[in-house]
Amino acid sequence: MGRAPRNSQGGYVYHAIGRGLKPKPMFRSEEDYQDFEAVLCEMVERFEPRILSYCVLPKHWHLILVPRKDGDLSKLMAWLTITHSARWHAKPRRSGTGGLYERRFKAFPVQDDLSLLELIRFVESHPKRTGSIDSVVETWRWSSGFMRGNGSGQSKVPISSSPIALPTDWLAQINQAQPEEILLRIENAIARSCPYGDPLWVAKTAKRLGLESTVRPRGRPKKA
Secondary structure, three states: OOOOOOOOOOOOEEEEEEEEOOOOOOOOOHHHHHHHHHHHHHHHHHHOOEEEEEEEOOOEEEEEEEOOOOOHHHHHHHHHHHHHHHHHHOOOOOOOOOOOEOOOOEEEEEOOOHHHHHHHHHHHOHHHHOOOOOOOHHHOOOEHHHHHHHOHHHOOOOOOOOOOOOOOOHHHHHOOOOOHHHHHHHHHHHHHOOOEOOHHHHHHHHHHOOOHHHHOOOOOOOOO
16 A cells, blocks of 8 residues: 655745655766756756755755745655666666665655754754765755855855845854753654644644654553
């Protein structure tokens, strides 16, 4: 039995994550990163989402985006992963090597206030936090953080303005460690695909989008 499509709405901000299936990285060369960015650009042309932030790492990628229409999130993510996988396998010596992606993409809605700034900072600081680089974040070429540090002309991926303006010291912020309590909240949202924002917004959004199960406490309810 097929999985039901996610109930996504246009105009909401979403954080989407795609992870590779294989022990070896999905992105093994500069050409691999360039190919993915090319597919990402085609996705923007085809479905017209607004991309607010992104980061591509050896084994996974992050996107913060705003789908244009209701139901677009599943469509554009399916197109992105299927197209990327097909082109990845079309490279020499990769044909017949099995699936590329670990599972269906993860995604959750994000409140477009300070919570969104926390998510963008999480995404753009990821290369340093995961050890992909040991210098400043804006040296990681495959990220919107690189564009912010080196000029918009340095990225082929079109980045839209955030609904909430980035602070003037943004580069300094993404090069500093985020507070542990914020990282834990973000990691919980990723693990459970639950809305990310203040408690009242999370409760309303979960109800509106049919995501109540993602915010309920885990385990069986305690007996009276």
